[in-house]
Amino acid sequence: MRTPLSQLDLRTASSVNEALGILRDDPRTPVAGATDVYVALNFGTFAPRRFLDIWALDELRTISMHDGSLVIGALASYTALTQSHLVADHVPMLAEASRLVGGVQIQNRGTLGGNIANGSPAADGVPVLSATDAVIVLRSVDGERRIPVNSFYTGYRQTVMKPDELIVAVEIPHVEGKQWFRKVGTRAAQAISKIVMAVVRAESPRIALGSVGPTVVRVPRTEAALASGASADEAAEILGGEIVPIDDVRSTADYRRKVAMNLLKRCWTETA
Amino acid sequence: MQFTLNGEAREVASHPMARLLDVLREDCGLTGTKEGCGEGECGACTVLIDGEAVCSCLIPASQAAGTEVVTIEGLGGTHPLQELFMNEVGAQCGICTPGMIMAAMSLPEKPTLDDVKTALAGNLCRCTGYSAIYRAVLKWRSMPVPE
Numbered sequence: 001m002r003t004p005l006s007q008l009d010l011r012t013a014s015s016v017n018e019a020l021g022i023l024r025d026d027p028r029t030p031v032a033g034a035t036d037v038y039v040a041l042n043f044g045t046f047a048p049r050r051f052l053d054i055w056a057l058d059e060l061r062t063i064s065m066h067d068g069s070l071v072i073g074a075l076a077s078y079t080a081l082t083q084s085h086l087v088a089d090h091v092p093m094l095a096e097a098s099r100l101v102g103g104v105q106i107q108n109r110g111t112l113g114g115n116i117a118n119g120s121p122a123a124d125g126v127p128v129l130s131a132t133d134a135v136i137v138l139r140s141v142d143g144e145r146r147i148p149v150n151s152f153y154t155g156y157r158q159t160v161m162k163p164d165e166l167i168v169a170v171e172i173p174h175v176e177g178k179q180w181f182r183k184v185g186t187r188a189a190q191a192i193s194k195i196v197m198a199v200v201r202a203e204s205p206r207i208a209l210g211s212v213g214p215t216v217v218r219v220p221r222t223e224a225a226l227a228s229g230a231s232a233d234e235a236a237e238i239l240g241g242e243i244v245p246i247d248d249v250r251s252t253a254d255y256r257r258k259v260a261m262n263l264l265k266r267c268w269t270e271t272a
Numbered sequence: 273m274q275f276t277l278n279g280e281a282r283e284v285a286s287h288p289m290a291r292l293l294d295v296l297r298e299d300c301g302l303t304g305t306k307e308g309c310g311e312g313e314c315g316a317c318t319v320l321i322d323g324e325a326v327c328s329c330l331i332p333a334s335q336a337a338g339t340e341v342v343t344i345e346g347l348g349g350t351h352p353l354q355e356l357f358m359n360e361v362g363a364q365c366g367i368c369t370p371g372m373i374m375a376a377m378s379l380p381e382k383p384t385l386d387d388v389k390t391a392l393a394g395n396l397c398r399c400t401g402y403s404a405i406y407r408a409v410l411k412w413r414s415m416p417v418p419e
Binding site (some may be wrong): 034106188 | 326
C-alpha cells in the first residue's frame with residue numbers, strides 16, 4: 001500500500017550549503033529525480049519518512065574536465081549524460097549505460113548521484129564507475145571526502161556515507177584502454193538487469209559486474225589472470241567461480257553465471 | 273504550489289510530496305493522465321514538464337512548482353496526432369494513449385522509426401502491438417512509414 005502522505009515530511013533546499021546545513025541539523029533522505037524513491041513510496045516499502053528535495057540545486061548539474069578527470073555533478077541526469085560531448089569523448093560506455101536506463105521519462109529525471117545513493121546491485125551506472133575506478137565526492141558542513149566507488153558499498157544497499165553527507169560529484173580518472181558495456185535484461189528499455197558488465201580492457205584489465213552479488217563488484221582474480229596472459233576461456237572459468245549470483249524474480253544464479261562467462265568471452269572478442 | 277498548467281497559471285494547496293499525477297487528476301480535475309503501474313514502467317502517466325516527458329507518478333508536487341506542465345488536455349482534443357491515433361487505430365482500449373501522445377511530443381522534427389521506438393520505449397501498450405502507434409506518429413511528422 002502506498003505510504004500515506006500524512007506521514008511524509010519534505011524540506012526543499014535552494015543551495016548546496018543550505019542542503020548541507022539541513023542534513024546536519026535535521027537529518028533527512030535526499031531526493032533528486034525521485035525515480036527510485038517514489039517507486040518505493042508508491043509501494044509502501046520505503047522506511048524513510050523525512051526527505052530533502054535537492055532537485056533544484058543546479059550547481060550539481062555540471063559536467064566538466066578537471067586535471068584530466070571527468071567530473072560529473074551528482075544531479076546530472078541520464079539524458080544529460082547521453083547528450084554530453086565530454087562523456088562521449090572520455091567515457092563512452094557511461095553514455096551507453098545511460099541510454100539503457102528505463103525509458104526517456106526516467107532518463108529525464110534519474111540522476112547519476114541517485115543511482116549511486118540508491119545502492120542497488122543492479123544499478124546500470126555503477127559498474128561503469130567501478131570499472132573506471134571513479135571517486136565519489138561527499139560533502140558535509142565539515143568539508144569533503146573522496147571515496148573510491150570500489151570502497152563505497154559495505155553491503156546490500158549499505159554505504160560508508162554519514163547521515164549529514166551529500167553526494168555532490170563523481171570523478172572519473174582518465175581511462176586508458178578500450179571500454180565495453182553490456183546490459184542483459186528482458187528487453188532493451190525499462191528493464192532491471194539480469195546481469196550488467198562494464199570493462200576497461202588495458203594491460204591491467206578492469207572488470208565490474210552488477211546483479212551478481214549484494215553490491216556491484218570487481219573481479220580481481222579474473223582481472224589478475226587476464227593481466228598475466230590467461231585466455232578469455234580460462235578467465236571466464238575463473239569468473240564463474242568468483243561471482244556469487246542468486247536466484248531471484250529476474251533470473252537464476254545458473255543463468256547469471258553462464259551469461260557472465262559468455263559476456264567476458266564476447267567482450268574479449270569484440271575488443272581484440 | 274504555483275505552476276503553469278496547459279498555459280494557465282494555477283495554484284493548488286497540495287502536500288509537497290503529493291504525486292504530480294494526483295495533483296493533476298484530483299486537485300485539477302484533469303483525468304486524461306492515467307495511472308498504470310505507479311512505478312515508472314508503463315508511461316501511462318506521462319506529461320511534459322518544461323517540455324520534457326516525465327512519469328507524473330514519480331514526481332513530487334514540490335518539483336512541479338514554478339514549471340510549465342502540459343497534459344493531454346493541453347493538446348485540445350483535435351491535435352493532428354490525436355486525430356491520427358484515431359484514424360490509424362493507434363488507440364484501442366485507450367489507457368496508454370494519452371501517455372503515448374505526450375511522450376511523442378518530445379520527438380525531433382524528422383524522426384526515424386528508431387527515434388519513435390526510442391521515444392516511446394517507456395510506454396507500454398497491451399492492445400495495438402505498437403505498429404499502428406508508430407504509423408500514427410510517423411505520419412504526423414510526414415515521415416515515410418516502413419512496410
